[in-house]
Amino acid sequence: MCTYALEVERVRKVFTRKERLPRPEGKRSIRIRTKKEEVVALKDIDLQIPKGEAFGVLGPNGSGKSTLIRLASTLLLPDSGTLRIFGHDVEHDTYAVKRLINRVSVDAAFFKKFSPIENLMYAARLYGMPPSEARPKMRAIMKRLGLKESTFRQPMEHMSRGMQQKVAVARGFLTSPILLLLDEPTTGLDPHSKRDVQAFVREIRETHDTTVLLTTHDMEEADRLCDRIAIIDDGKIVALNTPEGLKSLVPAVNGDTTTMEDVFIALTGHTFEDAEAEKEVGA
Amino acid sequence: MRSRAMVREMRGAYAFIERNINLIKRYWGWELVWLVYSLTNALAITYIGNGMSAITGQVIDTQAVVKYLLVGALIWQYLSVIFYAISEMIAWERWEGTIEYTFMAPVSRPTHLVGTTLFAIGYGVVRTLAILAIVTAFFRLDLSGANILGAVLMLLAGSVSFVGLGICAAVLPLLYPERGAQMTNAVAAILLLISGVYYPIETLPNWLHPIAKLSPATYVIQGMRSCLIDGQGTRTLLPTVGLLIATGLVVIAIGLVVFRYVETYAKRAGRLKRSG
Numbered sequence: 001m002c003t004y005a006l007e008v009e010r011v012r013k014v015f016t017r018k019e020r021l022p023r024p025e026g027k028r029s030i031r032i033r034t035k036k037e038e039v040v041a042l043k044d045i046d047l048q049i050p051k052g053e054a055f056g057v058l059g060p061n062g063s064g065k066s067t068l069i070r071l072a073s074t075l076l077l078p079d080s081g082t083l084r085i086f087g088h089d090v091e092h093d094t095y096a097v098k099r100l101i102n103r104v105s106v107d108a109a110f111f112k113k114f115s116p117i118e119n120l121m122y123a124a125r126l127y128g129m130p131p132s133e134a135r136p137k138m139r140a141i142m143k144r145l146g147l148k149e150s151t152f153r154q155p156m157e158h159m160s161r162g163m164q165q166k167v168a169v170a171r172g173f174l175t176s177p178i179l180l181l182l183d184e185p186t187t188g189l190d191p192h193s194k195r196d197v198q199a200f201v202r203e204i205r206e207t208h209d210t211t212v213l214l215t216t217h218d219m220e221e222a223d224r225l226c227d228r229i230a231i232i233d234d235g236k237i238v239a240l241n242t243p244e245g246l247k248s249l250v251p252a253v254n255g256d257t258t259t260m261e262d263v264f265i266a267l268t269g270h271t272f273e274d275a276e277a278e279k280e281v282g283a
Numbered sequence: 284m285r286s287r288a289m290v291r292e293m294r295g296a297y298a299f300i301e302r303n304i305n306l307i308k309r310y311w312g313w314e315l316v317w318l319v320y321s322l323t324n325a326l327a328i329t330y331i332g333n334g335m336s337a338i339t340g341q342v343i344d345t346q347a348v349v350k351y352l353l354v355g356a357l358i359w360q361y362l363s364v365i366f367y368a369i370s371e372m373i374a375w376e377r378w379e380g381t382i383e384y385t386f387m388a389p390v391s392r393p394t395h396l397v398g399t400t401l402f403a404i405g406y407g408v409v410r411t412l413a414i415l416a417i418v419t420a421f422f423r424l425d426l427s428g429a430n431i432l433g434a435v436l437m438l439l440a441g442s443v444s445f446v447g448l449g450i451c452a453a454v455l456p457l458l459y460p461e462r463g464a465q466m467t468n469a470v471a472a473i474l475l476l477i478s479g480v481y482y483p484i485e486t487l488p489n490w491l492h493p494i495a496k497l498s499p500a501t502y503v504i505q506g507m508r509s510c511l512i513d514g515q516g517t518r519t520l521l522p523t524v525g526l527l528i529a530t531g532l533v534v535i536a537i538g539l540v541v542f543r544y545v546e547t548y549a550k551r552a553g554r555l556k557r558s559g
Binding site: 015016070073074075076077079095098099101102103105107109110111112113114118121122123125126127128129130155171 | 290291292294295297298301302305306309310379380381383384385386387388389390391547550551552553555556
C-alpha cells in the first residue's frame, strides 16, 4: 500500500486566455483583434502528503491553490509533471482516483431547486452507495453539522449560504473518501458555521483514516486544523513546514507571538491583501 | 467483483434518471409551457393541411395532407425530445453549476449516457403520447390500417441514431460554455429543415438532396409514414430498420470518441469550471 496520499512531481499548469485589443486609431476595421495571454497557475510544484495527514495550502486568491485541488480532483490535467493519489496516476488512472476522493469547494454547487436529501441522494447514487446505507448516513452527518431536520426537504435555494455550505460538507463526507479535498470550505461562513465545519473536520480526522488537503486563506484555520502547511504564492511553494516550524522561521517582534500572517509577510515580502490586489489588477 | 461493479454502474445510471425526473417535478411550470408550445406548434402545422383547399382554391385531399403533416409533427416531437434531453445534459449541469461534481464522480461516461438516454426515451414517449392524445381531439386521425408494430420498431431504431446525434451535439456546451446550448438548437433546426419532416425531401434544392439522405431522421419519418399512413408490412421495413440501427451504433461510437476527446480538451484548457 502506498504511504503517500498525494504525490505531486514538478507539476506545471498554464491557462491561456484571449484578450480583446483596442481598435487602432484612425482605422475603421470591424475585425475584432485579440491576443492570447498565458497565465502560469502552478510553476513546477513538488509536494508529498503522507497518508492520514491534514495538509494545508495557504495563499492569497489567484496563488494556485484551487488549481492544485482541481488537478487532484481530476477536473484539470497538468501541462507537465505527474500527480498520484495513493499511487494512482490522476491523468491515466482517473476512475480509480475518483473512487478514493471527494471535494468540498467554496461554491456550494447544487441543484438549487432540489432539497438537501435529493441532492445528497444524487451524489450517493453517483458513488454507487445503496439508498439504505446513504439515507441514515446523510441524516446523521447533516444533524451533526447543526442542520435542522425541518430543512432536509426544503429547496436549497431557500437556505442561507452557511446552511448550503454545510450540505456541501455533508456531501463531501457522505461517500467516506480516504482523501478529502477541501477548497476554502469555510470562506464566507459566519463564525458559528465556521466553527461547526472546523469541528467536524477535526472529528472526522480523529475517527476515520482520512487524509485532508485543505486550501484556505484563513491563516488561523490553517494553523488550527493542519499538521503541515505549505505557503503558496504566485504558483510556487515558498515554504513548507509544521505551523510551529513556520512560525519559528520568523522572530517575534516586540514580544508578541508570531502569527501565520507574520510568516506569510516575511516569506513573500507582501501582505495577503497586497497579493490579492495585484492579482485583481492583473486580471 | 464484476457483478458489484455492474451494480455500482447501474446505480450511477439510475442517478441521472432520478435526477432528471426530479428536475421535471421542480421545473413543472417550464414543462407545462413547453408542452403547450409543442402542442400549439403541432396543431398550427397540421391546420395548414386543413386549409390547403382554401389556400390553393383547388380540390385537395386534405385528410391525406393532415395525416402527412401530423405524423411528421409528432415524430419530430419525439426525436427532438431525445436529441435535446441528451445534448443538454452538459448544458443543464452548467446552468445549475454542478458540472464539476458530476465529472468528478466515479461514473463512466457511457454509464452517464445510458442513464440520460433511458430517461430521454421514456420522457419522449410520455410527452409524445400526451400531445397525440390532445391532437386527436382536434383532428380525426384514422389509424385503422396502420402497422403499429412496424411503427414502434421504426421509432426505436430511429431513437438509436438520435441518441448518437445527441451525444455529438452535447460536446458543444462542453467546448463553448456561453453559446454551446444555442449551437445545439441550430443543429436541431438544420435536421428539421433537411429531413423531410413536413414535406418530401424532393422539394428541397438539388444540392441539399445528398445532405438530406445523410440524416437518419429522413428515414425514420419516411418509415413512420409508410407504417402509419400506408400500412406497410413489417418485413419490408426491416432493411431500413437494420440500416438505422447500424447507422445509430456508428454515430454513438463516434459520439463517445468525440465526447472523450473533448472532455480531455476541456480538462486541459480549464473549461469545466466556467458556467454559461
